[in-house]
Amino acid sequence: MPLRRIVRLFGPYRWSLTFVGLLVAASSLVSLLNPFLIREVIDVALPKGRVGLLTVLAAGMIVVSVANSCFSVSQTYVSTKVGQRVMHDLRTAVYAHLQRMSLAFFTRTRTGEVQSRIANDIGGMQATVTTTATTLVSNLTTVVATVIAMAALDWRLTLVSLIMMPAFVWVSRRVGRERRRVTRMRQAQLATLASIVHESLSVSGILLGHTMGRSRTLTDAFAAESTTLSDLEVRANMAGRWRQSIIQIVMSSMPAVIYWATGLTGRNGHMLISIGTLVAFTTLQQSLFRPTVQLLQVGVDLQTSLELFGRIFEYLDLPIDVAEPERPVRVGEIRGDVRLREVGFRYGAAEDDTLSDVDIAVPAGSSLAVVGETGSGKTTLSYLIPRLYDVTSGSVTIDGVDVRDLSFDDLARAVGVVSQETYLFHASVADNLRFAKPDATDAELVEAARVAQIHEHIAALPDGYDTLVGERGYRFSGGEKQRLAIARAVLRDPPILVLDEATSALDTRTERAVQEAIDALSAGRTTITIAHRLSTIRGADQIVVLDHGHVVERGTHERLLALGGRYAALTRRDARLTDDPALREETEARSA
Template sequence: MGTTGPASDRPPVEKRRIVRLFRPYRRSLLFVVLLVAGSSLVSLVNPFLIREIMDTALPQGRTGLLSVLALGMIVVSVATSSFNVWQTHASAKVGQSVMHDLRTAVYSHLQRMSLAFFTRTRTGEVQSRIAHDIGGMQVTVTTTTTALVADVTTVVATTSAMVLIDWRLTLASLLMLPGFVWVSRHVGDERRVIVRDRQKQFAELSANVQESLSVSGIMLGHTMGRSRSLTDTFAEQSRRLTAIEVRATTAGLWYQSTIWVVMASMPAVIYWVAGLTASGGQMAVSIGSLVAFTTLQQALFRPAQRLLTIGIDIQSSLELFARIFEYLDLPVDVAEPEHPVEPGVVRGEVCLRGVGFVYAGAERPTLDGVDVRVPAGRSLAIVGGTGSGKTTLSYLIPRLYDPTSGVVTIDGVDVRDLSFGTLAATVGVVSQETYLFHASVAENLRFAKPEATDEELVAAARIAHIHDYLMSLPEGYDTVVGERGYRFSGGEKQRLAIARAILRDPPVLVLDEATSALDTRTEKAVQAAVDAASAGRTTITVAHRLSTIRDADEIVVLERGQVVERGTHEELLALGGHYATLVNRDAQELAAAA
């Protein structure tokens, strides 16, 4: 069911680029760092309090000192908990802000991509990048920074405290750390590969669900008897994803289990070392110091283990960042000009001079040397056989694509020099594939003009001959159209799309097979309404039914991307060429349908 977009062979992610994501929140991050450092340092006080309790307060029976030290331990716990609450709130706010920035950046960049990108990329793939990939980074982005600062601070401070108590025991405690680091890097590399496979499989699954469980997909599956086959395909994709998830969960478990065993054994090693260093039955360190040291040791190994885990998480998340940055780095082939021309009053003269267009990978040009001029307020019809380039030509005027050669102008200004906002206000488009959002009729119409009044909605709907039908519905203009407008017939959706374009009131109107889904009677009524709405504006109509364009000021006939004939309906019929052949074919099809 199609292929995905960008290639999977990606260059390594620059870690500095990830760090730059946090730059706008550096003050908040500094506050988080101070809270985390404060929490880590305060938590180190307890082992020294324990040492004093065991070496001084208890042996000497000093209950007053014991009470102060015990109260100090409680105060430390309260302070540490308070620090943790504040830093969790602050770090979550920073992390979610970064996630918001990433989601918005990706969505904004994709909005700037040309139609070509979306014709070769499955919608499910795009959705997976925004939902699964960015969502998969959430834990890393929201917690890694604070955990990193907390654990580094704890490791440094704890190690220093351990050295103060006994440097020999400290050295024995740290001997295993290089091995732990090696294990962490090995597991991180393994998990990064797994993450790449998992996200690719997520994208496949999401694309399958988006396509097969849409209204169109369900209708096609049922009518073609492929529901069982589609279920089997989904089950196989889900099975592969399950296997990858199991690999992701179990990767490096034996390595990490070994680490935990070693860590759990370290207190025994410390007691053994302390016993070996005893001289004449007298240990080099006091019992209180030994208990404080083992307490610090456990406090050291926990953050050290988390640091190794963080390293693994960062290694895994690099693949997610790579997939997101890949979309952010996609070149924008239809870019908005840096210094757009701001025209005055738009008259609506449209010219195509020497226009050629070649789709990527195509063997021959779709358009080749097209020269067309449509005076302001006049109408042009574009006709031709399938694959002649009619629709492609209509895409060039609103800049859904840019021509490969030649230039498209409006009032003498290259459309590439107009801002997208100006161009959208100048050119209205009604395509042959009507798209409606899952929202009310009124909301769909106001997508063209958010500030439109109810009266303006009604006026546009009357012109498109859809108002009376809408008023016959129980909820009128508040009727929800359903996914892609499937609660309405093809003709009703077309008329809603026409009403939406009319509401925008553009000087130039491009109609690409806009009445193709209407029955003959409705088509004539809507065509008459569109003709009335077209008065005073430039109208370019791509037509399959030639009966709808007989009254056009000029008709252009395309054949294999070139203009082969032009003139009025009567002039072209008199030529007895391509247009006359198309008219005869049209008449035969209508007769056969009747």
């Protein structure tokens, strides 16, 4: 039940809420004194000229006002603090849960959608979680106490005042259901808008829009989605507004009905109740209608918020398909022996396996290169070693331990990844490097940058290691970003290194510089390279050729060239594309 889950969110703050409830109850009860003080003023103090009593009653009314203000400020502070803590807990829970999701979730989900759930949906619940509990307790206490006080004054007029309440509750429930439907559409539209902003106003999006001449088209598309959102906002605010207005009109008219009913029931010019009692009753009646309307509004808001809570719970209930083991195997020093045994893998509901019966052994400290055509399964294989995905069949082991039995911390300590798409945060060079090792000293940063052959470039910048890299590192070239990623891996110092086409997007000159940095990084480590340019993996201890997810050839560079098979064909094509005379000559000689 969503309501039960919502209530559980407030569980850790039950004592704070109890304190708020006491403040609210005290405020509601104290405010009920005023009508009775007014009755005494009108019926006793003024007609009889009792100045002393009048002074006491007036002072009592002032004390009630001061007490109510103190109670109100205190309860607002505590309830707002509790509400914000609940929102913090929700945001953190969603973020932490998403951090545990596998790569597959993010490949099929728009980033803007994820951002919208955390920002818009949780933000939209702010009023509900910060004020609803206190409003509910305050108004409920006020309504119950007021009805009791009204009945004490005159039970017949009380029945007249309450006769329309069931109809009002029914109308409010209808309005709530209508707003909930509109809220669902509005939040989905907010997510769409957030996705457009994220994609089109990123550095990559701006570059694409400007170079393709589509800036105007993107603006028009944004305007169209924004118009839809505006219409939904109007619908959300106007849903049931006329019906609620009718409720307020009826409630506002009730004092007139009470005056009329009192006059009709009088006999021989004498009313059944005193003027003071009548004024006190209508004052209480107004005190009843205000919290009653607010209670009905709270009901509407709760139904609206249920949709927002539902969207958040939907994310919190997402199954973790790559889960950390409850009792992970503890490992000491990791040597770096990697073994893939009869590995099979399939993406989701895909009909065909991406990898089938892959069996590869990579001894500690050795190097493996994986080559093949696009779509052969090279990158997928590289994802299985750091456990970005779990194998469908078979196993991947490190030092004889299945990666599914290792804790995420141990696995991250064992395997470092340098991919073609280098991601840098919008922070300083030093902060980006320390992401791999938060406690790294300045000297360690410099040493890692020297290994990656990027120190001289960083030192030449006006702010050195304090230079902001810009959004996604766009202040640096592709080769510079790759070398920063290598420096980050050096700081991490993993015994196993996975290189996923780390130089494929670079020009020949930059590739040589980056390759030298990679060679320095790979020294003494188990290295698994997903190769695009075959000239970079000639010295690998073992080369595996994949074709449609199957291992079709394996061996050293020289042995595979001598076979004259798939690898030799890939090498000849690579030699033509890269215009590498030495590689072409070697390939032709081997083939001959």
